[in-house]
Amino acid sequence: MNTAAPSPAITAAGLRKSFGEKAVLDGVDLSVAEGTVFCLLGPNGAGKTTAVRILSTLIEADGGTLRVAGHDPVRESAAVRSAIGVTGQFSAVDGLLTGRENLLLMADLHHLPGRRRRERAAELLERFDLVDAADRRASTYSGGMRRRLDLAMTLVGEPKIIFLDEPTTGLDPRSRRTMWQIVRDLVDRGVTIFLTTQYLDEADELADRIAVLDQGRIVASGTPAELKRRVPGGHIRLQFPDEARAASAERLLAGSSREGELFLNVPGDAGVGALRALLTRLDEAAIEVDALSVHTPDLDDVFFALTGRPAAEAGETANETAGETADDDDQTTENHLVQKESGR
Missing domain, CATH: 3.30.70 (Alpha-Beta Plaits)
Structure with a gap:
């Protein structure tokens, strides 16, 4: 019987990226197992969003070797985009369209046939508890509903790997826990989740493995329990x-x-x-x-020990350095770009 471990869903070796003279990623190594939640932690400016944008084909690295779903994000960008979904820090939902219309739009971008596109939209509205609001404009949705719709749009193409870049920022505690359950359900279905977050309780709750990124380098990695044991x-x-x-x-x-x-x-x-x-x-x-x-120490203790500052303070520092930030319009455009390109 073949007992070989499955190939990693994502690998990166020596990943580098600079903006001007600022090295945002400085030799980052990552390995993400299939069907798991991998969490990238770090303060603002650490390089988390840049890593997501590189792995999801939105920008190119300056150096290093990468594989996402077995493909090179530069030479085989179309193959990578067909295998992934991206939900960024800012919602990619079109507020002028209804929830159903947003999903049908994504189905069109994925070239689903007419009957299947309607079935897929109905499936996702049911799955994300949006049936009652399906024919309302998304601009009337609460923050939690918009995030659920945003993730539902990401799932139209049934991606194997999903990048969630701070997906619960600004949500109330109940909506955050709803998103957590959605993530668990996705992993149970075999989906790989690459999560960035500044909420340490979220990482502790969801992650199978965590890497802590600080000043462009991975300063520690392991399971949540392993990281906690490193701190006295x-x-x-x-x-x-x-x-x-x-x-x-x-x-x-x-x-x-x-x-x-x-x-x-x-x-x-x-x-x-x-x-x-x-x-x-x-x-x-x-x-x-x-x-x-x-x-045992909690992840806040780990974060402080590794970065020299508590997570709450790190989350309030200045926005990430050039290239690390994106306003609402830029982020929305990028999310739609990945979805559109994956349907070609």
């Missing part, structure tokens, strides 16, 4: 039935600290091995434990 501050909190046993455990476990009469915090990476060793020591010393909980 993790500990195991033990609860004891009485003060005497808590005191005995404190004497036994060097570096531990009491919290009240019954609780003890034991520093460590809180991994399975460390937890097993700790419980074995307590058992051998006949010290009974009532309960325990594992505390």
Whole structure:
């Protein structure tokens, strides 16, 4: 039986891009497995949007080797565009058209036959809970509805890979969680998601793997759990039935600290091995434990440790350097360009 791992959906080696004298991407290496969520984290100006624009054929890199869905984005741009969808920071929805008309327009760009284009539009309206608003102008939609319609438009061509560039920016908590569920459903169907975000809870919730981009370079990568273990501050909190046993455990476990009469915090990476060793020591010393909980640093701690600033502050810094920003009109044009070219 062939047990070889599937080819990555996206690879980049030595990816470089400069705007003027500013190196926005400076030797970036990436590998994204098929059917997973890969999250690119970083402060404004780190190069996230530039990476998305290069991988989705909108601009060319200055150097490096790339493969998206097995194709070179420069020499085989049409093949790449037929395999991908892009939902950018700004909605590509036409507010003068109804939700249904926006979807039919995208179906036309993908050259779907008449009956199939209507069926596809109806399927996506149902899937994204937009049936009741299907024949209203998109300009009347809420922010969450516009983002759902935007993603539905991206899915008209049934892409294998979807780039989501900060897709929940500006959405209320309920709409964000709706988008999260949509992303999970897409991955369950085998779609690969390349996600950029400044919301660390979003990355923690969705990502199979994360890469942290800062000043044009990848400064760390791994699963959310692996990244958290790289940052000090993790500990195991033990609860004891009485003060005497808590005191005995404190004497036994060097570096531990009491919290009240019954609780003890034991520093460590809180991994399975460390937890097993700790419980074995307590058992051998006949010290009974009532309960325990594992505390690890969160991604905000990771972000701060790797970039030198908290995520909230990084998200409020000046807009990304030349080439990294796009106003609403530019971003909308680019999103439609990918969709239109993929239908040729």
